[in-house]
Structures are given as C-alpha cells and as structure tokens.
Amino acid sequence: MLLAYDRLGGLRVALWCITGLVSAFLLLPIVFIAALSFGSSQWLVFPPPSWTMKWYQQVFSDPRWLESTWTSFQIAVLVTIASVLLALPASFALVRGSFPGKHVLRGLFMTPMVMPVVVFAVALYALFLRVGLSGTMLGFIIAHTILAFPFALIAISNSLQGFDKAIEDAAVLCGATPLQAKLRITLPAIRLGVLAAALFSFLMSWDEVVVAIFMASPTLQTLPVRIWGALRQDLSPAIAAVSTLLVLTTLAAMLAAAIVRKAIAK
Amino acid sequence: MTQASISDRPRSQWNGAKPALPALALLLAFFVLPVAGLLLRSLTEPQFGLQNYAELVATTTYARVIFNTFLVSGVVTVVALVIGYPVAWLLAIMPQRAASIVFGIIVLSMWTNLLARTYAWMVLLQRTGVINKTLMEIGIIDQPLPLVNNLIGVTIGMVYIMLPFIILPLHATMRSIDPAILNAAALCGAGRWESFRRVLLPLSAPGAAAGALMVFVMSLGYYVTPSLLGGTANMMLAGIIAQLVQSLLNWGLGGAAAFVLLVVTLSLYALQVRYLEGRGTLQGVR
Structure with a gap:
C-alpha cells in the first residue's frame, strides 16, 4: 500500500507537497544568483530595478578572475593526470594482488576521502611551510592529488573488478607481453572507469576550496580561493556572475554525463 | 612466455603489491607524515604534555565551540x-519521468560549486535580503530576523548542502523494499499509520541511519559554510582550527583541536563500517 504510487490516496498529495517544497528549496539559491547576476543593483536589491550585463563585463575584464580561472584549470588537469596514473596501478594491486595488509592499504587509500579536509589542510600546510612547497603549483597538485586519488581508485577498481582477467591471459598466451596485454586489452575494456576517474579527479580539484585556501599565496590563487577572498570582503554582484558561470559549467557537465550514459546504454 | 608468469600462482608473499607503491609513497610522505607531525606538535608545543588538550576542554570559548559544533x-x-525522508519515499515510487526531474534538481544542487551556493544563502538571508523582505511584506514579522552571522544561518546553509546526502542513500534503501510486504501488512489488517510505523519505518531505518551518520560526521568537520554564514562570533570546530593555525600561529592548540576532530570523525566512520556496512550509503566505496 504505502509503496504503491497509485494507492497512496491523500498521502500522495502530502508527499508531493513536501517534495515540491524541497525541490524549490534546492533550486532557490541557484535561480536566485542567476537572476542577481543580471540585476543592476550594486547592493543586490531583489527584484533588481533593471537588467544589465555589466557584472559579466567586469569579470571578463578583470585579469585576476581570468588568471585564477586559468590557474585552477591547469592544476585540475595536472591533478587529473597524476591521480589517474597513480590509481591505475594501485587498482591492479588492490583488485588482483594478494598480500598481507591489503585491507589496511585500501583503508589508508580511502582515508583522505572520509577525514575532515581542514585537518589534512592544516597538517599539509605545516609540512609545506617547512619544505618550501607552500604557495607553489607543485604544492597544490600534491594536495589535490591526494584528495582526488580515492575517487579515482574507486572508479577504476570497480570497473577492473568487472573485467574478466582470462581475456588478458589469453592475449599473453597469444604472444603479447604482460604490459602489452594490459595496455591493449585491459585498458580499453575499463576505459569508462578511467574516464569516470578522470572526471571525478578534475571536478574534485576544480571545486576544492579548503586545502586551496591554505596552499594559496597572494600571487597563486585558484578560482575558489579568489571567490573566497571576494566573499570575505563584500557580496559584490561580480561574484554572482562568476557563480552563474560555474552553474552553467555544472549543467554542461551533467548534460555531457547524461549523453555519455545514453551512448553506453545503446 | 612461461605459464607461471600468467597465472596467479603466488611467487612471493607480496604478490601483486608492487603497483601500489607509488601511491603508497605519496600518501606516506604527504598524508601520513604531516598528520602525524601535527599530532606530535599538539603534544610537544610549547612543551611536552597534554596541556593543549586540557586547555581545549577547560577554556569556555573552545568548549562552547565544540558544543556548538555537535549541536549544529x-x-x-x-x-x-x-x-528528506518523504522526498526519498516519493522518489522511490513516483513515475520515472517525474522522478528524473526531481533527481536532476538534487544532482544540480549537489554539483553546483559550494561557494556559489553559500554566497546565494549569504545574500538571501541577510537583513535586507529577500527572505526577510518577503516575510515583512506578508506581515508575519515587522522587524527583520537575524538569519545570518549566527547559528540559524549556519543550520539553514548546512541543511541545504546535506539534504542530497540523506535523500540519495535513503532512496536506494526504499527502492530495495519489496512493495508486496506493505500489501501483506494491509491484508493483515494494518492501517496506514500502523503499516508505516511497524513495517516501512523499520525496513527503511538502516538507510536512514547510514545517511544520518554520514551527514552528522560531514557536518562536524565542515569549514566553508559555517565560516561564511556563522561569522567570527559563531565558529565551529573546523573554523577554530584554521584560525588557531593561520592567524594565531598556535600550532599546539590547533593541532589538538584538529586531532579531536579527526578521532571523533574516524571513530564514527568505523562505527558506520561495522554496523551499517553495505546498507545504502557507502555503496561502491569499499
């Protein structure tokens, strides 16, 4: 009864009301900033007295916004490469290896995902101050790779788990070297897992703010650090414009993911 | 190529472990070492002992921060x-088309940049913000409510962020419940309320518990949203850690606070793994 949609009766109306309200609650801030970013009011009066594109012009003509976007992009790309290159062999070890402490190792690899980011950020910040990696690109890449690595590992391990090793063995029996077999048989077979790993790693780094706040210097800032800094000063509508652009990239990524999923289903 | 090199016959005790070494090295150097270093500093600065932990508990300010963190x-x-419960419930049984729209909204809000979402709430909740203005126009209040720079603001912003983390695992649990069980309850004469209380609620409880525990743990260590919506007077644990280290350069005390947060978080996760493993939340993680 309670799990039959057609027989809920009045309860259905109640559940729909709550779901509608929650959906509105989840959409409200997103729609709101999009609207504000086109509003003319410096003081974020809503509804805006008139509409304008000036905040977007301001963002696109400010070299600091562009610079930090470029920095974020570079770091995210390098983190993606590093995280996939580390997670690929590590997945082979975790899925196919049998050695003492394998579960401990897996637990260690997953810890950066579950521990509070601020603890990791503070700890790494202390180390980087000593070894001179604070405020460097390399520091950013190391920090974000550690955070992205568990997500990449899950994605690749899961698809490797579903791949029949006998196919790889067959290639070796036919004369391929083990490495050739892995690169030309196994890797193409688990490519979707690798793709997902790359996507997660990129997004992880692109959106990450807590560690980035500690790693950044006045001259090296990612986009989230720049937004964070701006937010602490004032609530300028330029931030609404940047936020709206970020929402658009999110929508584009969701659309791309949906298209890929459809393509696979076919 | 000999047969031995293809098969999985163990060559040594460490068979197949080698490919994990680069990742292990990175984690040891830049994860285990710094976290251990921070713990060490909490025990040795300014001198060896537990004085930092004692100060954390004894100082009213810090004790209140810890209390606020757990309360929020x-x-x-x-x-x-x-x-989130009714939403997960309806999502599990509603027609596919409508469900995918609601799902789209949930995923969009989840994937939208955290700072963008928090910024929106800062603007929405401020004294002259839309929410206060609307409430005053309708006539529910005649003075603007203080909704930001306090724990109310933090709570609203955090609920917004955490909702998907409750709805998604709970939805998975609801879907795995066989509707026939509810029909059976009805056939046996159970009314709606009784079916809910004695059948649906207990069957969905593991998913709810898993989601709730995850949300609680994530909230404990959250930094960005509490810092921006709570202001400097209403810090939570993560905020005080950052402040101690960045502005006050008190690494001993900051390290102690970080370690308290770490131990609480990891213990709760261990609890989750032990008692709620595979019941919804961390599916595919392990």
Missing part, C-alpha cells in the same frame, strides 16, 4: 532526515 551537526542531521 545534530540539528542539521535531524532536520535533513525529517524533510
């Missing part, structure tokens, strides 16, 4: 659970 996390968890 608890309230956020309960509120998110209460309003």
Whole structure:
C-alpha cells in the first residue's frame, strides 16, 4: 500500500507537497544568483530595478578572475593526470594482488576521502611551510592529488573488478607481453572507469576550496580561493556572475554525463 | 612466455603489491607524515604534555565551540532526515519521468560549486535580503530576523548542502523494499499509520541511519559554510582550527583541536563500517 504510487490516496498529495517544497528549496539559491547576476543593483536589491550585463563585463575584464580561472584549470588537469596514473596501478594491486595488509592499504587509500579536509589542510600546510612547497603549483597538485586519488581508485577498481582477467591471459598466451596485454586489452575494456576517474579527479580539484585556501599565496590563487577572498570582503554582484558561470559549467557537465550514459546504454 | 608468469600462482608473499607503491609513497610522505607531525606538535608545543588538550576542554570559548559544533551537526542531521525522508519515499515510487526531474534538481544542487551556493544563502538571508523582505511584506514579522552571522544561518546553509546526502542513500534503501510486504501488512489488517510505523519505518531505518551518520560526521568537520554564514562570533570546530593555525600561529592548540576532530570523525566512520556496512550509503566505496 504505502509503496504503491497509485494507492497512496491523500498521502500522495502530502508527499508531493513536501517534495515540491524541497525541490524549490534546492533550486532557490541557484535561480536566485542567476537572476542577481543580471540585476543592476550594486547592493543586490531583489527584484533588481533593471537588467544589465555589466557584472559579466567586469569579470571578463578583470585579469585576476581570468588568471585564477586559468590557474585552477591547469592544476585540475595536472591533478587529473597524476591521480589517474597513480590509481591505475594501485587498482591492479588492490583488485588482483594478494598480500598481507591489503585491507589496511585500501583503508589508508580511502582515508583522505572520509577525514575532515581542514585537518589534512592544516597538517599539509605545516609540512609545506617547512619544505618550501607552500604557495607553489607543485604544492597544490600534491594536495589535490591526494584528495582526488580515492575517487579515482574507486572508479577504476570497480570497473577492473568487472573485467574478466582470462581475456588478458589469453592475449599473453597469444604472444603479447604482460604490459602489452594490459595496455591493449585491459585498458580499453575499463576505459569508462578511467574516464569516470578522470572526471571525478578534475571536478574534485576544480571545486576544492579548503586545502586551496591554505596552499594559496597572494600571487597563486585558484578560482575558489579568489571567490573566497571576494566573499570575505563584500557580496559584490561580480561574484554572482562568476557563480552563474560555474552553474552553467555544472549543467554542461551533467548534460555531457547524461549523453555519455545514453551512448553506453545503446 | 612461461605459464607461471600468467597465472596467479603466488611467487612471493607480496604478490601483486608492487603497483601500489607509488601511491603508497605519496600518501606516506604527504598524508601520513604531516598528520602525524601535527599530532606530535599538539603534544610537544610549547612543551611536552597534554596541556593543549586540557586547555581545549577547560577554556569556555573552545568548549562552547565544540558544543556548538555537535549541536549544529545534530540539528542539521535531524532536520535533513525529517524533510528528506518523504522526498526519498516519493522518489522511490513516483513515475520515472517525474522522478528524473526531481533527481536532476538534487544532482544540480549537489554539483553546483559550494561557494556559489553559500554566497546565494549569504545574500538571501541577510537583513535586507529577500527572505526577510518577503516575510515583512506578508506581515508575519515587522522587524527583520537575524538569519545570518549566527547559528540559524549556519543550520539553514548546512541543511541545504546535506539534504542530497540523506535523500540519495535513503532512496536506494526504499527502492530495495519489496512493495508486496506493505500489501501483506494491509491484508493483515494494518492501517496506514500502523503499516508505516511497524513495517516501512523499520525496513527503511538502516538507510536512514547510514545517511544520518554520514551527514552528522560531514557536518562536524565542515569549514566553508559555517565560516561564511556563522561569522567570527559563531565558529565551529573546523573554523577554530584554521584560525588557531593561520592567524594565531598556535600550532599546539590547533593541532589538538584538529586531532579531536579527526578521532571523533574516524571513530564514527568505523562505527558506520561495522554496523551499517553495505546498507545504502557507502555503496561502491569499499
């Protein structure tokens, strides 16, 4: 009864009301900033007295916004490469290896995902101050790779788990070297897992703010650090414009993911 | 190529471990070492002993921060659970088309940049913000409510962020319940309320517990949203850690606070793994 949609009766109306309200609650801030970013009011009066594109012009003509976007992009790309290159062999070890402490190792690899980011950020910040990696690109890449690595590992391990090793063995029996077999048989077979790993790693780094706040210097800032800094000063509508652009990239990524999923289903 | 090199016959005790070494090295050097270093500093600065931990508990300011952190996390968890439960329920049974729209909204809000979402709430909740203005126009209030720079603002912002983390695992649990069981309950004469209380609620409880525990743990260590919506007077644990280290350069005390947060978080996760493993939340993680 309670799990039959057609027989809920009045309860259905109640559940729909709550779901509608929650959906509105989840959409409200997103729609709101999009609207504000086109509003003319410096003081974020809503509804805006008139509409304008000036905040977007301001963002696109400010070299600091562009610079930090470029920095974020570079770091995210390098983190993606590093995280996939580390997670690929590590997945082979975790899925196919049998050695003492394998579960401990897996637990260690997953810890950066579950521990509070601020603890990791503070700890790494202390180390980087000593070894001179604070405020460097390399520091950013190391920090974000550690955070992205568990997500990449899950994605690749899961698809490797579903791949029949006998196919790889067959290639070796036919004369391929083990490495050739892995690169030309196994890797193409688990490519979707690798793709997902790359996507997660990129997004992880692109959106990450807590560690980035500690790693950044006045001259090296990612986009989230720049937004964070701006937010602490004032609530300028330029931030609404940047936020709206970020929402658009999110929508584009969701659309791309949906298209890929459809393509696979076919 | 000999047969031995293809098969999985163990060559040594460490068979197949080698490919994990680069990742292990990175984690040892830049994860285990710094975290251990921070713990060490909490025990040795300014001198060896537990004085930092004692100060954390004995100082009213810090004790209140810890209390606030648990209070806000608890309230956020309960509120998110209460309003997320009906949504997960309806999502599990509603027609596919409508469900995919609601899912789209949930995923969009989840994937939208955290700072963008928090910024929106800062603007919405401020004294002259839309929410206060609307409430005053309708005539519910005649003075603007203080909704930001206090724990109310933090709670609203955190519930917003945590809702998907309750709805998604709970939805998975609801879907795995066989509707026939509810029909059976009805056939046996159970009314709606009784079916809910004695059948649906217990069957969905593992998913709810898993989601709630995850949300509680995530809330405990959250930094960005509490810092921006709570202001400097209403810090939570993560905020005080950052402040101690960045502005006050008190690494001993900051390290102690970080370690308290770490131990609480990891213990709660261990609890989750032990008692709720595979019941919804961390599916595919392990």
